[in-house]
Every structure is written in C-alpha cells, then in structure tokens.
Amino acid sequence: MVSVNGNTHESALIQVRNLDKKYQRGSEEIHVLQGLNLDVDEGEFVAFMGPSGSGKTTLLNLLGGIDLPSSGSITVAGDEISHMSGSKLTAWRARHVGFIFQMYNLIPVLTAFQNVEIPLLLTSLSKADRRTHVEAALAVVGLTDRMHHYPRQLSGGQEQRVAIARAIVSDPTFLLCDEPTGDLDRHSADDILNLLERLVKDFRKTILMVTHDPRAAERAQVSLHLDKGVLIEGQKTGR
Amino acid sequence: MKFLPFLIANLLRKKVRFIMTIGSFTIALFLYCILATIERSFNQGVEVAGADRLVVINKTSIISPLPFSYKERLTQIPNVKHVTYCVWFGGIYQSEKNFFPQQAIDLKTFRDMYPEFKVVPKYWEAFKKDREGCIVGPSTLKRFGWKVGDRIPLRGTIWPGTWEFNICGTYDGTRGDDDLTQFWFRYDYLDERRLPEFGKGTVGWYMVKVDKIDRAAEVVAAIDKRFTNSAYETKTDTEKSFAADFVKQIGNIKLIMLSIGGVVFFTLLLVTGSTMSMSVRERVGELATLKTIGFSDTTVLLLVMAEALTVGLVGGGIGVIVGKIYTLTGDPTGGLLPIFYLAPQNMITGLGLGIFIGMLSGLMPALFAMRLRIVEALRRV
Ligand SMILES: Nc1ncnc2c1ncn2[C@@H]1O[C@H](COP(=O)(O)OP(=O)(O)OP(=O)(O)O)[C@@H](O)[C@H]1O
Ligand SMILES: [Mg+2]
Numbered sequence: 001m002v003s004v005n006g007n008t009h010e011s012a013l014i015q016v017r018n019l020d021k022k023y024q025r026g027s028e029e030i031h032v033l034q035g036l037n038l039d040v041d042e043g044e045f046v047a048f049m050g051p052s053g054s055g056k057t058t059l060l061n062l063l064g065g066i067d068l069p070s071s072g073s074i075t076v077a078g079d080e081i082s083h084m085s086g087s088k089l090t091a092w093r094a095r096h097v098g099f100i101f102q103m104y105n106l107i108p109v110l111t112a113f114q115n116v117e118i119p120l121l122l123t124s125l126s127k128a129d130r131r132t133h134v135e136a137a138l139a140v141v142g143l144t145d146r147m148h149h150y151p152r153q154l155s156g157g158q159e160q161r162v163a164i165a166r167a168i169v170s171d172p173t174f175l176l177c178d179e180p181t182g183d184l185d186r187h188s189a190d191d192i193l194n195l196l197e198r199l200v201k202d203f204r205k206t207i208l209m210v211t212h213d214p215r216a217a218e219r220a221q222v223s224l225h226l227d228k229g230v231l232i233e234g235q236k237t238g239r
Numbered sequence: 240m241k242f243l244p245f246l247i248a249n250l251l252r253k254k255v256r257f258i259m260t261i262g263s264f265t266i267a268l269f270l271y272c273i274l275a276t277i278e279r280s281f282n283q284g285v286e287v288a289g290a291d292r293l294v295v296i297n298k299t300s301i302i303s304p305l306p307f308s309y310k311e312r313l314t315q316i317p318n319v320k321h322v323t324y325c326v327w328f329g330g331i332y333q334s335e336k337n338f339f340p341q342q343a344i345d346l347k348t349f350r351d352m353y354p355e356f357k358v359v360p361k362y363w364e365a366f367k368k369d370r371e372g373c374i375v376g377p378s379t380l381k382r383f384g385w386k387v388g389d390r391i392p393l394r395g396t397i398w399p400g401t402w403e404f405n406i407c408g409t410y411d412g413t414r415g416d417d418d419l420t421q422f423w424f425r426y427d428y429l430d431e432r433r434l435p436e437f438g439k440g441t442v443g444w445y446m447v448k449v450d451k452i453d454r455a456a457e458v459v460a461a462i463d464k465r466f467t468n469s470a471y472e473t474k475t476d477t478e479k480s481f482a483a484d485f486v487k488q489i490g491n492i493k494l495i496m497l498s499i500g501g502v503v504f505f506t507l508l509l510v511t512g513s514t515m516s517m518s519v520r521e522r523v524g525e526l527a528t529l530k531t532i533g534f535s536d537t538t539v540l541l542l543v544m545a546e547a548l549t550v551g552l553v554g555g556g557i558g559v560i561v562g563k564i565y566t567l568t569g570d571p572t573g574g575l576l577p578i579f580y581l582a583p584q585n586m587i588t589g590l591g592l593g594i595f596i597g598m599l600s601g602l603m604p605a606l607f608a609m610r611l612r613i614v615e616a617l618r619r620v
Binding site: 101107109 | 241242244245248249251252524525528529530531532533534535536538613614617
C-alpha cells in the first residue's frame with residue numbers, strides 16, 4: 001500500500017515523515033519540499049509526476065541518500081538515513097539503492113559487461129561470482145549478446161537497459177528512476193517500461209519512478225503528484 | 240586489483256593525451272639519467288678514490304715534478320705501506336680531440352697501489368718483458384679499435400717526438416664506475432728516452448698507501464714536514480679530497496645539474512598536473528555516478544591517484560630504461576666523460592622521482608574528485 005498522509009503503518013518499506021528541503025540561492029530561499037509524507041510497501045511501483053521544478057529530482061535524491069534533507073526523516077527497511085554520516089550513507093547506498101537516470105550515465109570507456117560489474121567491485125564477490133551475477137542481470141534486460149559492446153555502440157534503449165542491469169545487479173532494496181524514458185522514442189520507452197513492470201511482477205522489486213509522461217505513469221500501480229512541496233494522490237490505475 | 244581494467248580503460252580514454260603525458264615523463268626521466276651520469280662522471284674520481292691513499296705533489300703546482308729520490312724517503316715514514324709514482328704523459332693520438340689519459344707507471348709498485356684494477360697474468364708478464372709495452376683500458380681499446388699486439392704511435396706534447404707503444408694487454412675494473420679509459424706505460428721507458436733538461440730522474444707525483452686508514456692524517460702531516468725547507472716541498476692530501484678539489488675547480492657541477500633538473504621537473508609537474516585536472520574535470524558526471532553507486536570518497540581519490548601514479552611509473556620507467564640503454568652505448572663526447580655509467584641508485588632515484596611527480600600532479604585533481612558533491616555534479620551534466 002502507498003499512502004501520503006503520514007499515518008504510520010508499520011509494514012511500510014519506505015517511510016518519509018515531514019520531509020523539508022530548502023535551497024539557498026543568494027538571499028532567496030527556495031522551499032522545495034514542505035513537510036512531505038510518504039509510505040511505500042515492498043514490491044510497489046510508484047510514479048511521481050509534477051511540473052518542472054516541483055522537486056521530483058530533489059525527492060529522489062533524498063530517498064536515495066545522495067542529498068540530505070533540511071528536516072524530517074526517511075526510514076528505509078528500518079534504517080533512518082537522514083542522520084547517517086557520509087561514509088555510512090555511501091555504504092548504505094551501495095547495499096540498498098539502484099539508480100537509473102534519464103541520461104543512462106554509463107561509463108563510456110567500459111563495455112556493457114564492465115559497466116554492470118561496477119557495483120559488484122565494491123563487494124567481496126570473486127571474479128567468477130561477479131561474472132555470474134553480471135550475466136544474469138544482462139539476461140534479465142535481454143542484452144546477453146551485447147555484453148562486450150561499448151555504450152557508443154548501443155542504441156539509447158539498449159544503453160538504458162544496461163543501466164537497469166547495473167542498477168539491479170547487486171539486488172538492491174529498491175530502485176529509483178529519474179525520467180528513465182525521457183530521452184527515448186515511444187518504442188524504446190515501452191520496452192523499458194515493460195522491463196520495469198517485469199521487475200516488479202516477477203522479481204518483486206520496489207520501484208519509485210519520476211516521469212513527465214502520463215503513459216509511463218499509467219504503468220505504475222500508483223501515481224502521485226508533487227504539488228507545492230507535498231505529494232497528493234492521483235488516480236489509482238488498479239493494476 | 241579488480242579495479243585494474245577500470246584504471247587502464249580510464250588511462251587509455253584519450254590515447255594521444257596518454258601517450259603525450261607518458262612521453263613527457265619519459266623525456267624528463269631520460270634527461271635526469273643523462274644528467275646523473277654526467278654528474279657522476281665528473282665526480283667519479285671522488286667516488287672511487289681510496290681513503291687510505293694519499294697523493295703527494297709538488298707544493299708549487301701539480302705540474303711541477305718531484306725528485307725520484309723521494310721514493311725511499313717516503314717508504315721510511317711510519318705507517319706507510321706502499322709507495323708508487325706516476326708521470327702524466329699528455330700524448331696525442333692522431334688528433335687532439337682524441338683525448339685519453341696516459342701515465343707512466345712503476346712496474347713493481349703500481350698494482351699494490353691500485354688493487355681495484357685487474358690485469359690477467361699473461362698480459363702483465365708481456366708488459367714486464369716489453370720496455371715499450373703498455374696496458375690500455377677496454378673503453379679506449381674499443382674507442383680506437385685497437386687490439387692487443389697493435390703498435391700505437393703517440394705524439395708527445397711535453398716530451399717531443401713520436402713515441403711508439405706495443406699494446407701488451409688490457410685491464411678491468413672491479414666496480415661499475417672504475418675508469419676504464421686509462422693507458423699505462425713504463426716509467427723506465429720514459430725516463431730513458433727523455434733528455435736531462437726535460438725532467439729526467441723526476442716523477443709527476445707519488446701515491447702513498449697507509450697501513451691504517453685512521454693514521455692517514457698523521458701520515459699526511461709527516462710527509463709534508465719531512466720535506467719542508469727542501470728544494471722540492473710537497474703538498475700531500477688524501478686521494479678523496481684531492482679528487483674533490485679537482486672537481487671544485489671545474490665548477491659546481493652538481494648545482495648546475497640540480498638547476499636544470501629542477502626546472503625540467505617543475506615544468507613536468509605543471510604539464511601533467513593540468514592534464515590530470517583536465518581529464519578529471521571531463522569526468523565529473525562519471526565520478527558522480529560512481530559515488531551514487533556507492534564508491535566512497537576515498538575510493539574515488541585513490542582511483543585518480545592510481546592513474547597519476549601509473550603515468551609516472553610507466554613514463555618514468557621507460558625514461559630510465561632508455562637512459563640506461565643510452566649510457567651503455569658509451570661516452571657520446573668521445574673522451575670528455577671517461578666514466579659514462581648510470582648507477583643503479585640513480586635509476587632507483589629517477590624512478591622514485593617519476594612516481595613522486597606523478598602522485599603530486601594527481602593530488603589536486605584527486606582531492607577535487609574526492610570533494611565532488613554528487614547532486615551538484617549530476618545537475619551539471
Ligand atoms: N542545488 C540547488 N541550489 C538551488 N536550487 C536548487 C538546487 N537544486 C534544485 N534547486 C531548485 O529546486 C527546485 C526543484 O528542483 P528539481 O530538480 O527537484 O525539480 P524537478 O521536479 O526534478 O524538475 P524537472 O522536472 O525539470 O526535472 C527547482 O526550482 C530548482 O531550481
Ligand atoms: Mg528532475
């Protein structure tokens with residue numbers, strides 16, 4: 001179940017309470033998130049929508065522990081991350097979060113295989129185990145035959161699939177996607193959305209996705225709107 | 240180790256730039272090796288000088304002779320173990336630019352004084368039998384294409400006329416930087432042929448070996464005291480300080496070398512430092528992605544430092560190896576630098592310098608990468 005009213009329900013995987021984020025730009029203070037609440041259960045696929053500048057990326061960054069809130073708390077699987085120190089937070093990210101960006105953010109000098117292997121370099125897995133994991137992740141995204149291609153030799157949709165493989169290879173607790181289809185044509189975008197859907201259905205992944213595209217949002221079980229610094233519920237798609 | 244493929248991929252990102260950076264290190268380190276070799280060549284006399292050997296020269300100047308009769312008197316001074324004498328010949332082979340040192344030596348005592356030079360018995364026996372014989376160092380043999388058995392004419396500059404010598408053999412040094420250019424011939428041959436007004440019965444200088452090194456200072460004093468108020472007063476010194484004085488007269492070679500080397504390495508630092516910065520700044524987005532994935536600030540710092548270190552190590556390593564190969568081809572000046580030898584300790588220092596400059600040039604970019612804030616960096620791309 002997903003809720004945005006802040007009523008505690010114990011089972012939620014992600015619990016956000018009274019989240020505030022302010023930016024200082026010169027003398028001007030921008031209050032992006034204003035007492036935002038959110039609960040997301042395991043295995044859910046949530047879409048965030050909202051106008052440009054409404055704070056969607058800011059929210060994902062806070063949820064993923066690459067930015068710190070001005071106040072409020074974020075708890076993921078029992079870990080309160082809003083007060084973690086830099087190095088603890090880094091280790092937490094490596095363990096729990098898979099990021100997928102609009103521009104894929106692959107390392108251009110590494111092959112698809114090597115890109116997917118990166119998160120595993122931080123683990124104590126042996127070379128052979130890393131290979132097994134990378135091949136499995138690439139099989140999930142359907143790119144086994146492109147394993148040794150460099151990003152520049154792949155289409156945008158394929159690059160994004162490599163990025164998804166990189167995000168899931170270390171089996172993180174949840175995935176954060178910031179406009180994952182924003183740079184893709186309709187057809188490739190559908191492929192990516194099908195893939196994300198499969199991850200939720202078949203692998204019970206939890207996915208939080210920012211999108212501008214209503215058709216993408218439809219694929220999620222729930223879509224939420226970010227408005228004036230808080231989330232409000234959109235229509236439930238009932239999937 | 241598992242980061243190695245990543246490291247290599249990053250280094251080879253821009254191949255031309257990589258080759259240029261490596262090349263800068265190679266050239267700088269090659270230059271360092273040559274400077275170190277030249278410096279060593281000038282100082283080799285000091286390096287190889289024995290602390291237990293004294294040089295006795297005429298107080299007036301090194302080119303003024305001393306009487307032959309001093310040999311007996313020197314031998315009588317307490318703590319003196321061996322005495323030998325030499326005369327500088329200064330002959331010319333074909334042309335003046337073919338310089339190499341020649342000295343007349345005493346057959347009986349020379350080898351006691353210089354045990355570091357090895358002559359095989361066969362050669363020494365031949366030398367003993369041939370009044371016009373000579374022993375020539377391997378470098379000089381190679382330089383002029385001479386062989387044992389050849390007869391060599393030298394034009395005398397101090398003692399006029401053409402002097403012919405038969406090459407009876409060669410010698411070898413026992414240390415890497417022993418002088419292998421020398422030409423020894425017999426004092427009796429020189430003294431017999433030269434005219435009375437040209438120093439017959441004199442020697443150029445005496446070499447004295449003391450029986451205990453800690454007595455050297457006393458013996459120095461005793462020798463000079465023994466000959467005060469004689470017609471030929473002496474000036475005695477240990478071989479080491481004698482050689483050091485000689486080098487000082489040439490000028491402060493070390494300072495010149497240090498200045499050149501300093502400028503070269505400073506330039507290298509600026510060039511590679513800015514290259515490394517550029518290469519890191521191009522990758523802001525990638526570095527932020529790595530941090531997002533869970534690379535710690537320290538890991539990112541180490542990755543950048545490792546790149547810089549590798550450039551220094553590889554470029555410097557090639558430079559040192561090329562330098563060593565170059566010095567093995569021998570003295571390029573044809574005689575000015577009798578010892579053209581790159582010592583292992585210089586190679587190690589050179590390699591260390593390469594690594595050090597590499598690390599130093601990577602330090603600022605690495606700190607930049609470490610401090611990079613993910614959110615800001617991701618917004619930039
Ligand atoms: N580091 C920052 N310093 C100052 N202001 C910032 C900073 N980061 C974000 N903002 C501001 O916060 C607001 C929310 O930005 P955010 O990127 O979260 O919006 P968004 O909803 O993701 O927009 P878009 O749909 O265009 O991606 C914007 O007004 C932005 O200008
Ligand atoms: Mg955004």
